[in-house]
Amino acid sequence: MSTEAASSASGANGPSLDSEEREIIEGMRAGDDRAFERLVRAHVGPLRAVALRLLKNDADADDIVQEAFLSAFRNFDSFRADSRLQTWLHRIVVNGALQRLRRAKHRAGQQGDGELVDVSELLPRFAANGHPEHFSQPWVQTIEELATRAETREQVRQMIDKLPDNYRTVLILRDIEELDTSETAELLELTPGTVKVRLHRARQALRNLLERELELTANA
Amino acid sequence: MSEEEHCRAGVHGHRPDISCREVSEFLLAYLDRELDEPSRAEFELHLKLCPPCVNYLEGYRDTIALVRACTRDDAEGAAAKSCEGQPNQRPKKAPPEGLIQAILSAKCRAAAGKSSE
Ligand SMILES: [Zn+2]
Numbered sequence: 001m002s003t004e005a006a007s008s009a010s011g012a013n014g015p016s017l018d019s020e021e022r023e024i025i026e027g028m029r030a031g032d033d034r035a036f037e038r039l040v041r042a043h044v045g046p047l048r049a050v051a052l053r054l055l056k057n058d059a060d061a062d063d064i065v066q067e068a069f070l071s072a073f074r075n076f077d078s079f080r081a082d083s084r085l086q087t088w089l090h091r092i093v094v095n096g097a098l099q100r101l102r103r104a105k106h107r108a109g110q111q112g113d114g115e116l117v118d119v120s121e122l123l124p125r126f127a128a129n130g131h132p133e134h135f136s137q138p139w140v141q142t143i144e145e146l147a148t149r150a151e152t153r154e155q156v157r158q159m160i161d162k163l164p165d166n167y168r169t170v171l172i173l174r175d176i177e178e179l180d181t182s183e184t185a186e187l188l189e190l191t192p193g194t195v196k197v198r199l200h201r202a203r204q205a206l207r208n209l210l211e212r213e214l215e216l217t218a219n220a
Numbered sequence: 221m222s223e224e225e226h227c228r229a230g231v232h233g234h235r236p237d238i239s240c241r242e243v244s245e246f247l248l249a250y251l252d253r254e255l256d257e258p259s260r261a262e263f264e265l266h267l268k269l270c271p272p273c274v275n276y277l278e279g280y281r282d283t284i285a286l287v288r289a290c291t292r293d294d295a296e297g298a299a300a301k302s303c304e305g306q307p308n309q310r311p312k313k314a315p316p317e318g319l320i321q322a323i324l325s326a327k328c329r330a331a332a333g334k335s336s337e
Contacts, residue, residue, distance in 0.1 A: 040323050048316060053291065062319050069323045070330055124276070130239025136275035143282055147289035156290040175284055176291050200248040207283040216279075 021085055028076045040069055043086060047093045053172055054097040056161055064100060068092040094173065094187060101165055117162045122205035137217035152214065159209045167202035174199050238262050243273045247280060 027035020044065065051061035071092055079088050125133040146152050160168060173184040185192045211217060243266055249255050250263050267274050
C-alpha cells in the first residue's frame with residue numbers, strides 16, 4: 001500500500017521522521033523481529049513512566065506497558081504514517097492505564113491506596129461579597145530552587161498522587177502529558193467542559209497543598 | 221496589601237466589576253485566552269488593583285510549572301542530574317531489562333499462536 005501521500009512537503013507532523021523511526025516502521029510492516037525489539041527499547045522507558053504515573057503501582061504499570069506493546073504488534077496495520085510512533089504508543093498506554101483504573105475503581109468501590117485529599121476543602125473560599133477569606137501571599141522560593149531538590153520533587157509527586165483519580169488523571173494528561181482538552185476529554189469519556197472544571201480544581205487544590213506543605217509563603 | 225487596604229480599594233478606588241471570587245473562577249479561561257475582550261479587560265483591571273489576586277495567579281502558574289519540572293524526567297536521568305548523595309532516594313530504573321525481556325517473549329508467544337492458527 002502506498003503511504004506516500006502524507007510524506008510530501010507539508011508533512012503534518014513537522015520535520016520528517018528520523019531514520020531510526022523510519023527503519024522501525026518499515027521493519028514492523030515487514031514482520032521483522034528485530035524491529036519490534038528496537039521499538040520496545042526505544043519507547044519502553046517513557047511509556048512505563050506514564051503508566052506508573054497513572055497507576056501508582058509498578059506491577060500494574062509493567063502489565064499495561066506489556067499489553068500495549070502486544071497490542072501495537074498485533075495492530076500495527078492501524079498505525080498511520082502521518083503520526084509519530086511515540087504518540088501512537090503513548091495513546092495506547094494511556095488508554096490501557098485508564099481502563100485499568102476504571103476497573104479497579106469498580107472492584108474496590110473507591111481507591112484503597114493511601115489517603116486522598118478532599119479537593120473541595122482545598123479550593124479558595126470567599127465571603128458573600130466575593131472577597132477571599134485568605135489573602136494570597138507571594139511565594140518565597142522559585143520553581144528552579146524547588147525543582148532542583150530531589151526531596152521536594154518527590155514531595156510534589158506524592159501530592160499529585162493524593163488527588164482523587166477524577167482530578168489526578170485530568171491533571172496528569174493535561175499538565176504532564178500535555179494532551180489538549182479535547183484529547184483528554186475523549187480518553188476520559190468526559191465533556192471538554194468537565195475536563196476544564198476538573199483541571200482548574202485540581203490545580204487550585206494542588207496550589208494550596210504545595211503552598212502549605214512546602215511552606216512557600218513568608219508567614220505560613 | 222493589608223486586608224483593610226484591599227477592602228478600601230473596593231469601596232473608594234476604581235472598583236473593578238469582577239470580584240476576587242470571579243478572578244479565581246475564570247483564571248483558567250483567562251490563562252487559556254478564552255475570555256472575550258471586555259471580560260479580559262475587566263480581569264486585567266482587577267489584577268492591577270488587587271495584589272492578592274496577582275499572587276494567587278502567580279502561584280497557580282508556578283504550580284503548573286512545578287508539576288512539569290518535578291515529573292518531566294523522572295523516568296531517567298533525574299537521579300544522576302540532581303543527586304545530592306541521598307541514600308533514601310527511590311531507586312531510579314535504568315532501562316527496565318526485565319520488562320523488555322518479558323515483552324519480547326510475550327510477543328514471541330503471541331506470534332507463534334497467531335501463525336499456528
Ligand atoms: Zn482580587
